[in-house]
Amino acid sequence: MKDIKVLHREKLSVRDFFFRYGKDLQLAVHTPEEDMESNIAEGGIHRPGLAMAGYTKVYSSQQIQVVGHTEWNYLESLGHEGRQKVFDALSVFKAPMWVVTHAQMPHPELKEMCTRLHIPLFSTTLHTYEFNKVAQRILEEFFAPHAIIHGSLVDVYGVGMLFVGDSNVGKSECVLDLVESGHRMVADDVVHISHVGNIIIGRPDPLIRHHMEIRGVGILDIRSMFGIHAIRKVKKIEVIVELQQWSRDVSYDRTGLNESEEVVMGVPIPKVVIPVAPGKNLTVISEVIAMNSLMKLNGQNVAAEFNESLMQKIKAKAKGEYSDDLLDMNPQQWDPYE
Known part of the structure; x- marks a missing residue:
């Protein structure tokens, strides 16, 4: 087994991801099917809250973008103009796909950006934690060596x-x-x-x-x-x-x-x-x-325990303290018919 040839998968198409796991993830599509030609190249899930607030220095844009309950309510509080500024700024980053959780409808500004950039947009009835848990496991196994x-x-x-x-x-x-x-x-x-x-x-x-x-x-x-x-x-x-x-x-x-x-x-x-x-x-x-x-x-190593017992007997015998275990048996407790 020393000459194992380790292989790595480099990308997973959104189309394959949707048709293989869409039912398990309870995904609904909000963009044209032909937009599913993009590829997922990183095995991670990203919640873009900081990017929406304007901090994009460490924005993991190549991962699946998940709009959870917190992000959705933040966008809701911004109003149309605020959301427009957010997605105008995020338009320079082309994520492989966006997902809105908790059965919430994607905001029109998000849908407009995804449609314009041909980015697949989905929603799911799953809670954010549930979606992330299942999707992360799928991606982890797919991109695993x-x-x-x-x-x-x-x-x-x-x-x-x-x-x-x-x-x-x-x-x-x-x-x-x-x-x-x-x-x-x-x-x-x-x-x-x-x-x-x-x-x-x-x-x-x-x-x-x-x-x-x-x-x-x-x-x-x-x-x-x-x-x-x-x-x-x-x-x-x-x-x-x-x-x-x-x-x-x-x-x-x-x-x-x-x-x-x-x-x-x-x-x-x-x-x-x-x-x-x-x-x-x-x-x-x-x-x-x-x-x-x-x-x-369960913490029991029979070989090690037997060896330890044997070494103790050897040490005891060397000191003249050894006695045969047979002498410890009580003949009154014997029953030849058992």
């Missing part, structure tokens, strides 16, 4: 486990067995990952979706075979499991004390290397890895 990797992603007990390894090592078979055991597949063979915030998100390829290839069997539709509960559309990657063909010449971790991680697009993710050998139950091992990860998230 992304890549395509070879692997399989599955949700095991709520833990996103990315299986990687050489071709034909058994990744798909392991994921299929996990799905049959009640866990949820996200993607097989091709995983689209993106760096959102400080986490790595994985999702299936749009063409392959929730299909899987099993050598000797063919293409399987996991959703049709196992039901809607057997799949997920997206999942945070929390553990990387590398499957390797077992070799006598390789030394594998046997205590869990030497925790390793892999940095994916700048984000460190815990990594476990599992040797694959005939008869090895990868499904149970995967479930144990997931449960162990959950225990660590």
Whole structure:
């Protein structure tokens, strides 16, 4: 995974933004449809209150401009002439689109400026906070660095486990067995990952979706075979499991004390290397890895605790203070039939 080619999206057309997410954002159009040819080039939402008041030195004009309840009432208080001066001054900045929230109608002066400059103008019934929250998430994911990797992603007990390894090592078979055991597949063979915030998100390829290839069997539709509960559309990657063909010449971790991680697009993710050998139950091992990860998230590190207990016993024995735990057992509490 060291040779990941990180990709970046440079622009999102307002037309695509509207037709993909307009329903979710409850957008209504107030300018001609042909004006939607502008592009959103920055993943941010801007409230132009200071710019309306005349301070445009740090005006983020390349972002989506949102007129919330405060800005709308400020414009309302200015009257026609005041609003005309505001939008005459803002005409030198061509924003990708304007949105008026709270189901408020855009002022005629704003609509005139947008029509004249061919800037898309929308209104929404959502409150400003609600609109900003949803729109910001959409833009954040769209402009996030992304890549395509070879692997399989599955949700095991709520833990996103990315299986990687050489071709034909058994990744798909392991994921299929996990799905049959009640866990949820996200993607097989091709995983689209993106760096959102400080986490790595994985999702299936749009063409392959929730299909899987099993050598000797063919293409399987996991959703049709196992039901809607057997799949997920997206999942945070929390553990990387590398499957390797077992070799006598390789030394594998046997205590869990030497925790390793892999940095994916700048984000460190815990990594476990599992040797694959005939008869090895990868499904149970995967479930144990997931449960162990959950225990660590809850502050319990079994390997570290066991090592600490062992070191205490060694120190006690060196001082002559060691006693066998078996002597601590009370025979009166034994019941041979339990």
